[in-house]
Every structure is written in structure tokens, then in C-alpha cells.
Amino acid sequence: MMSRRKFLRGSAILGVSVAAPSLLLGQSGMYSSKGNRKVYRVLNADHTKVGTLPVMRAFAGDHLDHVSPFVLFDEFGPVDIKPGSDALRVNAHPHAGVIPTTYFLSGSGHHKDSLNYDFQIQTGEYMMFSSGRGAIHMEESGQRLKEEGGKIHGFQIWLNMPAAYKLDDPTTTVFRDDHMPTIIKKDFTGRVVLGELFGYKSNIKTFTPTFYYYLKLNKQARLNIPTDPAHNAFIYAVSGGVELEGQHALKPNQLALYERGQSNINLYAEEGAEVFLLGGQPMNEPVYSYGPFVMNNEQQIMQCINDYQSGKMGDPDKVN
Template identity: 25%
Template structure:
């Protein structure tokens, strides 16, 4: 019997002046463990006049994880952080009761041709922490746990697994793992996983019980502890998941909460512009037209 519960394909989504492939949330699967949002950016070739410019916008009730494969993004936030995100590093921003940030092409690249390729992820906070003070952590690539085993290259980008722990300060039990290979081989890591689990194929393909699955798909497992598959040569996959929360999460725009009233309050705060400001930034992304959530 197959361990695959659901297959999710990327769908195009517009984040302002840039198209992404949206994977989560999905109508049949709103979250995998605490992971409530996953966008695949690119790979996109930007000309010398095209730039990423996502202006100041707010978040509540979540942590964002930005992980690049190619390119560069300048992160600025209302805590005063200003840092360039480069491939392999982890940007972990915890919104809590409210934070504002912007994401732009760095100034030195704005008149050059460039690539942009990466993942943007939202992890919901536990209910008792969804109004915590906001915080920000940037972890360089060299400080992320990485190792090779049986011909596979592993990175533990966030969370705990394999008896190891990432330096990313997560707030609930989870894992976000990168696996790369060069030669075709079987992978069996179920004993190291827990909670809900899913696999994202970034490059190459995998085989599971006689079926081949290609790029830009999430395979949601029925049981994360039964995670076993074969990676075709030169493939890259991401395994993610963890313990699901008992409470439902509501999402409206950039707001995540266990109570719709919290989201309504955040909407009004943004309309009134009472969120904290980003030093050196001007303007803001307006609240989108009312939609159900």
C-alpha cells in the first residue's frame, strides 16, 4: 500500500512584481505539521531593469523562513535588521504580535542581470506564543548542520532530526531537511521523523512503490515514520513536517492566527498604519481587497 496521501502541484501566484509557485496552503491540505505556507521562487532570470521589490508589509502569528538557492535578497525589518540573504543561509523572522519587513534586490545588483531562486516558508506559532515579541535570526550556511552518509548529502535547515539540532530557534517540534545525491539509491529515514511529513522534489525525481515523481511537487505522507523512497541520480529533495497543532489556523494575507478576531485587529492596525515602521523605508503594501478566510 502506498504511503502517499496527497500530491500537490505548484500553482502560479503573484506576490507583487514577481511570480512564484505556490505549494501550501492547498484546499485539501492547509498545513503539514506547523508548516502553513510554502512558495517556490523561480528560478527566474531578471534583466538589468528587473528587480524584486516587495515593499513594507506586516506579519503576525508566524515565523518566516527564507532559503535561497541562487541570487540575493536584502531583508529589512521594523526591528532595525538589515541583512543580505545569500544562498545557503537561513533567515528566520518571528512575527509574533507583529513585525513589518521588506524584501528587495540589493542596491549593487539592481542594474545587473541576475538570478533569483529559493523557498519562502511560513511556520505557525503555538497558540500560547502567537502574540510573543517579534525577533529575527540570520544563520550563515556554514553554521547549518550538514553531513554525508551512504552517498547522500544532508542539511538540517531547521528543527531536530537524526539526533542533530539546527541553530534556528523553532517554537514547536519540526524538521526541514535537504537531501542531495549524485547516484541513484534508496533512502529510508522514517525512523528519524515524527508527526506529519511531506517531501518536495526540487530537482531530479524520485520513485516510490513503482511510480516516478518529478520536480515541483509535494508528496504528503500518510505516515512520516514510513518515509522510504528511491532518489534518481542528481536529485534534490526537501523533507519537512512535525507535530500538528490541535487548533485550526486561519490565514488572511500575511496574517496567521487561531482566532479570526486577531486577524481583524491586525487588518485594522495595518489600515491605520500603527504597526512599527522599518528604518529607512518609505511606502507600504496596502491591505488587499476583502476576501474570505
């Protein structure tokens, strides 16, 4: 069981590596068009472990000029779980000033927190743990996986909270299908988790303009996705290969950061691909992070530590 003291010793956020440029040779499958966003940099996600859960970490507290309002991006799994085996688990730990969000591509999860929420999260559902001034939660693979076995695969992506809301009361919400429209087109299918795409609009509210799209591109699919030129944007490849502007090749477990100033994000998938495309209005505020605490100055971080140590965020023993 994780003690407060152990948490504080092991709470550093680690960065990831920059990928060597990978360009397609020969003829491009992309149509050129005006107003294309330029790729700034491609990152390799790195293997790490959170509790007993293996993850691929694409960024964590770095590259904020290009990923804000997001601050961390983890892909967990895919992992096959045998019936009756121990749950993959992240023991009780605190958060403050940030919204850890979870989305399952397959499998299920169990969430329990110091706000008296205790529930199972299913495939295709989206959870927002708005930590505000501070709360504790535990995460593990779900009861159905324990009983029946199967694959667990999903994403935990942290959304920063503006300074004006960082000390709000914490809350937890799970959103079902009726909040996130599904797009079915000839070249692709998609889920609009946050924001709006091609007239399909999510009903989930965020503090600042934010978009979060899960897209499955068919073979030979070409997409031209409009975005606000003043907003950040980045794309992560889950499976398959994707061609980006300038013949940049994006491979699985790589993330491309885009420059601001233009609107269109051009994608081409010769053999099909599965991607997440996210971004939004940058938060032009200072960011101080210490492990799971994301605040605006060092004094606030120290207050978070004191609140956690004194039990004001809840009792980890009751959450585990």
C-alpha cells in the same frame, strides 16, 4: 507603492491543485521495508506572482492536517537577473502570528522591516521573520545580483506560531552555516536547516518539534529517513525525479503529503534529484488566516487588521 487599503483588498490566500496519481511502470528501484510512511496525496505547485517575483506555490493555508506546523510553501525563481536591472520585489506588507522563513539556493536577497533590520541574505543562509503580534517587511533580490547579475532561486516557507506565542514581540534572525550542519555521504548531500537527521542536529530553535531538510540525491541513491510517526511530513521535488513508496513518482514542482502512523520515508532517485523534506508535530489548534495574518480566531484577525491600519505594526512608507 502598496497602501494599506490596497493590501486589504488583495489579501486572499489561494490553494493549489491535486495531481493525478503518477505511478512508475515496471520494476521499482525501491527496497521494501516495514514501517514505511504511505503517500496520502500528491499536489501540483501552481504558478503565481508575489509582487514582481514569480513563484511556484505548493500550498497556502490548506491541507493543514498534513502540513502543520507549516502553513505556506513557495518556491521563488529560478530567475536570471541581468546586471543593472530592476530588483525583483515584494513591497512592504505586514505579517502577524506566523514565521515567514527564507532559504536561498542561489543568489541573494534584501530584507528590510519595521523592526529596524535592514540586511542582505546570501546563498545557503536561513532567515526567520517571527512576526508575533505584527510587523512589516519588504523583500527584494539582493544588491550583488543588481550589480553583477546572476540567478535567484529559493524558498519562502511559513511556519505557524503556537497560540501561546502569537502576541509575542516580533523579531528577525538570520542563521549562518554554523547553525545548520551539512551532511556529505556516498549517496547524497544535505543540509539540516531544522531538526535532526542521521545524528546531525540544527542549532536553530523552534516553538514545537520541526524538521526541514534540503537533500541532493546522487544517481541510484536510496534513502530511508526516520521520522516520528505522530508527526506530519511532506516532500517537494526541486529537480529530477523521485520514487516514493508504492511506486509513486514525484516530479519537479510537485509535493507529496504523507500519512501519519509510520516512521520511515523511503526515497529512490534513479538519475539523481534535489528535494526538500519538511514536517513536525501538528499544532492541534484552530487556524484562521487572512492573507499574511495567521491567528486562532476571527476576532484576532480583526485586531490584526485594525493594528495594521492604525500603524501599530509600523509605517509601510518607511520600510519600502
